[in-house]
Amino acid sequence: MDRFERQYILPGFGKEAQHKLKQAKVLVIGAGGLGCPVLLYLSAAGVGTIGIVDGDMVSLSNLNRQVLFGEGDLGLNKAETAAHFLKAKYHDIKINCIPEFITTQNIKAIFSKYDLIIDGSDNFPTRYLVNDACVLLGKPLVFGAVYQNEGQVAILNGKGHNSINYRDIFPDPPTAYEIPNCNETGVLGVLPGIIGTLQAAEALKYLTGYGEALVDKMLFYNLLSHQCYTMELSKNPDSKKGIPSSMEALETTDYAVVCGDGDSIDWEEAFALLNKFPGGTLIDVREADEFPKLKGHPYQSVPLDLIDEKHQEWLNSELILLFCQSGVRSLKAVKMLEKHFPGKKIHSISGGIEAPDSPIY
Amino acid sequence: MTLTSIHIIAFGMIAEKIKTKELVLEYMPDTEVLxxxxxxxxxxxxxxxFSLAINKKMAVGKTAIPVGAEVALLPPFSGG
Structure with missing residues (x-):
């Protein structure tokens, strides 16, 4: 007997399917709310090689849903922490840790080592980048995403050339301020738990041929009603327009700009600009009770709801920089202020106070 | 609901924007009119x-809506 007996005695699964899992090389993008259950179940099921890519650090507000981490892990890199945990659990699988964010520069080298990609990221720029690279490199993609009490799961690019990809469903990315993420709207931890577990199930089915995987289909799940809606996906002639023509072209694509996030700068650039323009203003657009607070730098605190009303206060500022918890509300504030002050230097700080380069760390 | 109506179901932020998850509309011949x-x-x-699906099949561009169809309004999600 071995640790996989209960699954290979399943009628129709067998040792052959188990062998396919052992041979499989699966990359999990993001060890967050979706990535945690994906990693737990793929490693338990005996997927032979699992890559974990995540440049983010564990923060307190992650702990309701990112169940691989605990209070002792705050501030640690998620990929490293997850890899350490899984290696201690199982000796018979290979865990590769990539403690970086996936970018246009590293994606080709990272993807080339895997034959299935699982997207557990939390933002549109990454999701479109991952989709486009999967199309160009011919990698199947297990897609999963959540919004408030709902989730989506699909296997994209699962039939080689002419498969359905994410841009067939949504050719153009929504702007970051059009659709908020979990940090902005809240989420019960069980929802990404369920959606991530569905992604793991689909990955196992796809890899072994067991059952009917969601290839070219998208499942919608509602946590509050337990209603499921599965739709058959179709090819969209507009999908090709957005995908770079080659990996070389992809490397020079700015996915932040593609996704309307081009008004964002990082913290280093923000402080450089504030030094250059001493008359500039730094504004925290979060509510007063949100933490952590920025320390050691002068700033104003004006919640997003009041930005429109108070805009006259910044009439004479030569530079306005805005930040929030993760960079979504501050982008909305940029759009509001740009209407009042066209041409003024107004930027959102990408990733907000929780960004990896934030001065709170 | 009658056979001459369209049953709309909405997901995610689309349901928030139209303030309901389900709607019954008078019949409309195609997705452009809808x-x-x-x-x-x-x-x-x-x-x-957002994307549209008619009777659980994704509809691209102007597509005829059969009488009595269910049309889903499906937005992208990004959270994880």
């Missing part, structure tokens, strides 16, 4: 990207 109606009734939708 979208025109929705954009007029719910101007917020004009600034929101």
């Amino acid at each position: 979208l025109g109606y929705l954009y007029q009734q719910y101007p917020d939708l004009q600034h929101t990207k």
Whole structure:
């Protein structure tokens, strides 16, 4: 007997399917709310090689849903922490840790080592980048995403050339301020738990041929009603327009700009600009009770709801920089202020106070 | 619901913007007419990207709507 007996005695699964899992090389993008259950179940099921890519650090507000981490892990890199945990659990699988964010520069080298990609990221720029690279490199993609009490799961690019990809469903990315993420709207931890577990199930089915995987289909799940809606996906002639023509072209694509996030700068650039323009203003657009607070730098605190009303206060500022918890509300504030002050230097700080380069760390 | 109506189901932020998860509308012949109606009734939708499915099959471009069909309004999610 071995640790996989209960699954290979399943009628129709067998040792052959188990062998396919052992041979499989699966990359999990993001060890967050979706990535945690994906990693737990793929490693338990005996997927032979699992890559974990995540440049983010564990923060307190992650702990309701990112169940691989605990209070002792705050501030640690998620990929490293997850890899350490899984290696201690199982000796018979290979865990590769990539403690970086996936970018246009590293994606080709990272993807080339895997034959299935699982997207557990939390933002549109990454999701479109991952989709486009999967199309160009011919990698199947297990897609999963959540919004408030709902989730989506699909296997994209699962039939080689002419498969359905994410841009067939949504050719153009929504702007970051059009659709908020979990940090902005809240989420019960069980929802990404369920959606991530569905992604793991689909990955196992796809890899072994067991059952009917969601290839070219998208499942919608509602946590509050337990209603499921599965739709058959179709090819969209507009999908090709957005995908770079080659990996070389992809490397020079700015996915932040593609996704309307081009008004964002990082913290280093923000402080450089504030030094250059001493008359500039730094504004925290979060509510007063949100933490952590920025320390050691002068700033104003004006919640997003009041930005429109108070805009006259910044009439004479030569530079306005805005930040929030993760960079979504501050982008909305940029759009509001740009209407009042066209041409003024107004930027959102990408990733907000929780960004990896934030001065709170 | 009758056979001469369209049953609309909405997901995610689309349901928030039209303030309901389900709607029954008078029959409309195709997705262009339907979208025109929705954009007029719910101007917020004009600034929101979403996909359509008719009887659980994704519809691309102008597509005929069969009598009595169920049409889903499906937005992208990004959270994880």
